[in-house]
Amino acid sequence: MKGPVMIFGADGYIGWALALHLGVRYDGPIVLVDNFSTRSLVKSVKSDSLIPIKSMAERLRYYKEFFNKENLIFEPCDARDPEQVDEIISKYKPEAVVHLAQQRSAPFSMVDQEHVLYTEVNNVVANINIMFSISRHSPGAHLLKMGTLGEYGTPGIDITEGDIEIELHGRKAKVMFPRFGQSYYHLTKIFDTYNLLLANKLYNVRATDVMQGVVYGVKVDEIVDDTLATRFDFDSNWGTVINKYVVQSVLLNELLIYGIGKQTRGFLSLYDSINALTLLLENPPREGEYRIVNQLDEIYNTLQLAEIVAEIANEYGINPSFRRIENPRVEAEEHYYNVEHKILPSLGFYRKKDIRDTIREIFDVVLKYKDRAAKMKELIYPTVRWKSSNEFRSELFPISKEYMRVLSREEIMKRYNVAD
Ligand SMILES: NC(=O)c1ccc[n+]([C@@H]2O[C@H](COP(=O)([O-])OP(=O)(O)OC[C@H]3O[C@@H](n4cnc5c(N)ncnc54)[C@H](O)[C@@H]3O)[C@@H](O)[C@H]2O)c1
Incomplete structure (x- = not known):
């Protein structure tokens, strides 16, 4: 890839790891976009990243120091604002846009009606703004949008x-695979998918909608230092x-199992998340295709x-017991689960590490920051119950009106140097 690549949500868990990976891999500009909302929303439930993370300004300074490159460029932008999104997409005319900028916690989206509103507005509006600005200012650019298997x-x-073939009353049709998302967060991803599909039909937006499973891990190759x-x-x-x-085994010496523990999902490591996104950028869909x-x-x-986690914990001298707790979610407790996933292997994707090795990396980091984690120990226990979102406002986690307000680029820039 030669043209600029833009990452919306570049300050996040996946976004920052992807920014480092693409920055090292290419010489062209990688434009990092964020409004730092995850940093403040995590704080709104009195939590924090277990690993202390640097401010964006420091992140870019250390990137330059370790890799001797200056191709990561930060642009403040609240993706809820169509004008801000238009301004930066028209400025860079990116060859590809990776869209990760969403409120991504299902429990957070289920706290109460206010959290539902925050999540739905943030996620749906940001996606609409990005796809419209691309079609206006960088037609033909590849929009790599992160959905979820959920x-x-x-x-x-x-x-x-992709599609599923159905037959009804003797007639056959191919339709989008039905979606049964089970939280308001997951519903936002479904709306995004349909909004993208229509933008593809009407404005030829070339898009990949990636349904990733649950991501775990702390590292990618480029995270060479804390x-x-x-x-x-x-x-x-x-x-x-x-x-x-992993944190529960270290801090509680027990693992909290929701219900009977038969809820089945797909999982992948942070390494594989980043490598797959990179491979998809390098192998975009055809012009005008939605994939x-x-x-x-x-x-x-x-x-x-x-x-598996308990087995690895044993290697560290920890022997956690299992404690079953009431499942706070409303979901099938036991069910069939099988997912077709052929496209990435057909592009040459291979898995980077065994799950056990990745879990060992998590243990190493969690043990290192054990004292920091211990201060937030109480936050391990689930407090948000799916049925509680019927309340208008939760006393437990009030969401300030401030979060609902679109931030200006100047306001976001004030947080550029702030580490937490
Ligand atoms: N982590 C997972 O297990 C996982 C699995 C599947 C899909 N996903 C999806 O991948 C994406 C990234 O997830 P993550 O775990 O890195 O989350 P994250 O919260 O760590 O990162 C999201 C980033 O987007 C930013 N952001 C949110 N709303 C914004 C807005 N309006 N304007 C500008 N920036 C905004 C946040 O500040 C944050 O830095 C999300 O869309 C998530 O739903 C994550």
């Missing part, structure tokens, strides 16, 4: 990659299951994952 829910049949670390969330709202299990790609390394239920 869009499909657990339909009880094989999940296809100063370049990406965020790592472990509390019940913002952490993902494997990352959370759906499913990605996972392996399928596990949550009890199987707990067993």
Whole structure:
């Protein structure tokens, strides 16, 4: 790739790791876009990244120091504002845009009606703004949009990659695989998919909609020092299951299993998330094509994952027990789950590491920051119950009106030097 690549959500868990990877791999400009909302939303539930992360200004300074390159450029932008998005897309006319800039916590989206509103407005509006600005100012650019396997829910049949053929009353048709997302966060991803599909039909937006499974891990090859670390969330709202299990074994000496532990999902490491996104950038869809790609390394239920984490914990002298707790989510407790994922292997994708090696890397980091994590120990226990989102406003996690307000580019820039 020669032209600029733009990453919306470049300050996040996946975004910063991808920024480093693309920055080192290419010489052209990689434009990093963010409004730092995850940093402040994680704080709104009194949590923080387990690994202290640097400010964006420091991140770019350390990147230059370690790799002797200056091709990462930061642009402040709240993607909810169509004018801000238009301004930066028309300025750079990127060859490709990776869109990761969303509120990505399902539990956070389920706190109460205010959190539903925040999540739906942020996610749906940002996606619409990006796809319209691309079609106006950089037609033909590849929009690589991060969806989630959670869009499909657990339909009880094989999940296809792309369309499904159906037959009704003797007539056949190909339709988008049905979607049964089970939180308001997941619904935003479904709306994005349909909005993209229509933009593709009407304005020829060339797009890849990636349905990634749950991502775990702390590293990619370019994170060569803690100063370049990406965020790592472990509390019940913002952490993902494997990352959370490792912290639970270290801090609680027990693993919290939701319900009977038979909820089954697809998982992949941060390495594989980044490598797959890079491969898809290098192999864009045809001009005017809309492509759906499913990605996972392996399928596990949550009890199987707990067993793997406990096995590795033993290597560190930790012997966690399993504690079953009431499942705060509303989801099938036991179900069939199988996902077709052929496109990435057909492009030459191969898995970088064994799950056990990646979990060992997580243990090393969690043990290093154990004291920091201990201060937030109470946040490990789930507090948000899916049915509670019927409330208008939660006393537990009030979301200030400030979050609803679109930030100006100047306001975002004030946080450029702020580390937390
Ligand atoms: N982490 C996972 O397991 C996983 C799995 C599948 C899909 N995804 C998806 O991948 C994407 C990235 O996830 P992540 O885990 O890196 O999340 P993250 O919260 O760490 O990163 C998202 C980034 O987007 C920014 N952002 C959010 N709204 C914005 C806005 N309106 N304007 C500008 N910036 C904004 C945030 O500040 C943050 O830096 C999300 O879309 C998420 O839904 C994540």
